[in-house]
Amino acid sequence: MAKKVAVGLSGGVDSALAAFLLKQQGYEVIGMTMATWDGSIDMPHVEGREGCFGPGEDASIAEAKTVADRLGIPHHVVRISEDYKREVLDYFRAEYRAGRTPNPCVRCNQFIKFGALQRAARRMGIDFDYFATGHYARLDFKNPDVPFLYAALDHGKDQTYFLSRLTAEQLSTVMFPLGGMTKVQVKELAKEIGWVDFATKKESMDFLECGDYSVLFNESDNVPGDFVDLQGKVLGRHRGIIHYTIGQRKGLNIGGQPEPLFVVAIDVKKNQVVLGPRSTLDCTAVEGTELNLMVSESSPLLKGELTAHIRLGHKGTPARIEALDTQKGFIRVRFDEPQFASAPGQILVLYADSGVVASAIIA
Known part of the structure; x- marks a missing residue:
């Protein structure tokens, strides 16, 4: 009997082709x-915009x-709107506050797509052996001393950063059919099978359909305060700390300074946003909590040179683990060269070649 694979269909070309490939391989495929x-959040529907969360969801479901x-x-x-509100939206608000x-997106993968979604599906009576998505990533469970999550063949589309908080248990029954393909190949295949509408479809890139995070917050969160220097x-007044993040330069509206200013710290107790020159944001090390180790604690990979990514889009930098406490879920990593704007709350991901060895939340 063919194994049953539940595919998370989003309405985009990647999940569509993942389902197509699995069916071609002989699996019994179920779409969900x-x-x-x-509708509990006052968010406008923006025609032509794609997003993971918003009033345009019905169109994605139809696709x-x-x-x-x-x-x-x-x-x-x-x-699973209640799970999403609790694990993603409430978390998002609390962190910014x-x-x-x-x-x-990292949070959603950890708690929703590879957690609540599957549990809710099984409660509905949907039976499956594996869960698959259209993520660009590869899996290989060879032995505990090497990673089990690897970058996709198409490094430009690789999504392992988004998947770095997942555990071996979560990934043990997961399939990523597109991990060995490039995005160009996926779109070409879609055209070959006659799915030109999906091959040319605009991709969803935003967390929110409207692209404006402020709709998630109450008016009481917009408490003005002072911009201060080091x-x-x-130096001036800010609109509320929820509008700012470490490393931000745009939208400060502070003129008359000898050099451009950036957000270098946020003081919640004083309701102050601290500004300083770019040089003050250089960091040589970061500490992380809620460690997710993706190799055994004794793996020799943890003692060698790694590549550290400190935010989405960061090109990565050579680094070494300076301290590791798996019981406390703590890690400290030192970079070979200073890095710009390490922001608390963002995700630190460590790679050995193309394999993810660990991730943590930057503290």
């Missing part, structure tokens, strides 16, 4: 789409249903 939007119909597979809509910079001198 998570529904997180419940996912189109994929399922073309493949002749069942399609289920799994409603604390002066930190969260990554909602010596505490008042």
